Amino acid sequence: MRGITALSAVAALWLASAGTGTTAPSLTVLCGVDETWCAAMKTAYEARSGLEISMTRKSTGEIFNQIRAEKAAPTVDVWWGGTGDTHLQAGSENLLEPYQPAHERDMLPWAQNFFAMSGGRSAGIYAGALGFAYNADLLRELKLPAPTCWKDLADTTYRGRIQSGNPSSSGTAFTTLATLVQLFGEDEAFRYLAALNRNIERYTTSGAAPVKAAARGETLIGISFMHDAVTQKQAGFPLVIVAPCEGTGYEIGAVSIVKGARNLAEAKHFVDFALSPEGQGTGAASGQNQVPSNANSSLPSAAPDISMIKMVDYDFATFGSPDERSRLLHRFNAEIAATN
Numbered sequence: 428m429r430g431i432t433a434l435s436a437v438a439a440l441w442l443a444s445a446g447t448g449t450t451a452p453s454l455t456v457l458c459g460v461d462e463t464w465c466a467a468m469k470t471a472y473e474a475r476s477g478l479e480i481s482m483t484r485k486s487t488g489e490i491f492n493q494i495r496a497e498k499a500a501p502t503v504d505v506w507w508g509g510t511g512d513t514h515l516q517a518g519s520e521n522l523l524e525p526y527q528p529a530h531e532r533d534m535l536p537w538a539q540n541f542f543a544m545s546g547g548r549s550a551g552i553y554a555g556a557l558g559f560a561y562n563a564d565l566l567r568e569l570k571l572p573a574p575t576c577w578k579d580l581a582d583t584t585y586r587g588r589i590q591s592g593n594p595s596s597s598g599t600a601f602t603t604l605a606t607l608v609q610l611f612g613e614d615e616a617f618r619y620l621a622a623l624n625r626n627i628e629r630y631t632t633s634g635a636a637p638v639k640a641a642a643r644g645e646t647l648i649g650i651s652f653m654h655d656a657v658t659q660k661q662a663g664f665p666l667v668i669v670a671p672c673e674g675t676g677y678e679i680g681a682v683s684i685v686k687g688a689r690n691l692a693e694a695k696h697f698v699d700f701a702l703s704p705e706g707q708g709t710g711a712a713s714g715q716n717q718v719p720s721n722a723n724s725s726l727p728s729a730a731p732d733i734s735m736i737k738m739v740d741y742d743f744a745t746f747g748s749p750d751e752r753s754r755l756l757h758r759f760n761a762e763i764a765a766t767n
Contacts, residue, residue: 452481454693455502457490459509459598460680460715461635461658467713468507472700478693486633487513487598494522494685504688505697510598511541511551511679512605515747518548524684526695530702530721538720541679544743549681552701553710553717556677556733557602560656560666561648562641569647576672577607580648581622588647589626590637593764595756598678599634599651604755605746606676609739620763630764642666652678653731654716661714661729674737680717 453476458465462484469482485493487509494503494517506514506523517523525547534542538551559580566573569588574580580589592600607616628646631637637649638656642664649656656668682701684694700706707719711727718730745751 453478454480454504454690454697456480456482456505456507456697457493457503458482458484458507459487459490460484460507460710461655461713463713464508464710464715467709468701468706471706471709472697475700475705476693476696480697486592486596488594488596488601489632491517495520498522498687501685501687501689503685504690504694506681506683506685507697507701508552508680508682510602511545511549511681512601512743512747512752513598514549514681514683515545515743516749516752517683518545519747519749522686523548524686524688524691524694526684526698528695528702529699533721533723534702535720535722537679541681541743544747545681545683549683550698550702551679551720552682552707553680553719554677554733555652555654555680555717556670556731556736556738557599557606557651557675558653558656558668558670558736559648559650560638560641560653560659560668562644562646563665563667565644565647566667571647573667574648575669577610577675578619578673580626580650581619583626585626585648587626587628589623589650590629590631590640590646590648591623591627591650592634592637593630593632594759595764596632597634600630601746601752601756602652602676602678603650604759606739606741608746608755609676609742610673617758617762620759621766624763624766638666652717654718657716657729657731658714661716668731670731670736672737674739676739676741677733679720679743 465484541551594600594604635655638651640646641649642659660666704724707724716730
């Protein structure tokens with residue numbers, strides 16, 4: 428466990444200093460996955476290409492906001508990782524460059540559908556189901572019942588003992604918001620969120636932060652993607668991972684080339700690598716447990732079997748649209764976040 432923690436700290440420090448030398452990088456990438464995977468991908472691509480690249484880790488919402496703000500003069504070439512509905516919104520705002528990747532025909536059906544939905548502007552690189560996890564040791568110490576459903580989390584039993592991402596910055600949290608709307612209907616979902624809000628100790632910028640906090644015993648329950656919880660459990664933390672009884676949503680993590688990229692040819696090479704079995708294998712090699720999109724990629728042994736989880740028919744087209752995303756975030760910020 429200490430080794431994993433040390434590796435994460437080193438990766439975070441190394442990523443923060445990446446690309447600060449005097450030589451201009453051949454490619455600038457914003458990374459929306461875990462820091463350790465960002466670092467592994469940078470190392471693997473540099474070894475394959477022989478080039479130096481800049482890789483910076485940010486949350487999905489932060490990446491989207493930066494790309495939108497830099498529309499007139501982009502400083503980023505590639506957006507790698509992060510929830511697909513946000514990539515779709517960026518594509519609909521003409522912020523992304525269409526590209527036909529070399530491995531597109533090797534993609535699993537859900538990834539091919541996502542690529543078509545994006546108009547060829549974003550390619551799916553992994554999938555993962557949403558859920559939550561609780562710290563079993565802390566639950567036992569507090570003598571509390573184990574939650575099994577979304578509705579359980581709104582019970583006063585868990586007052587001040589839950590963390591969730593902020594959907595304005597976290598793609599994971601926006602997926603949660605969109606999932607609840609699709610499960611319960613919008614008004615009922617917001618009534619539920621208002622009740623849940625009373626139990627939220629903290630809204631985090633990063634979507635993986637809540638389960639990391641639960642793993643360390645800093646909070647009891649973290650809402651996040653299940654594969655992020657699996658990574659913490661593999662590191663030896665006492666997490667119990669829950670697929671909510673009512674059903675849940677899922678993400679398709681994506682990779683996109685930024686429109687106006689200064690290093691367009693190299694950006695295309697990076698996307699090809701990201702969709703190759705070698706590139707996708709960097710996830711499992713760095714302890715990640717998403718389901719890769721390339722049919723020829725190896726499935727991480729601990730990856731949640733999403734075929735066994737009750738899933739909503741997630742409407743990427745609707746919740747990836749700028750108008751719907753903005754409307755839901757405005758309502759959340761007005762009704763929910765302002766009260767916490």
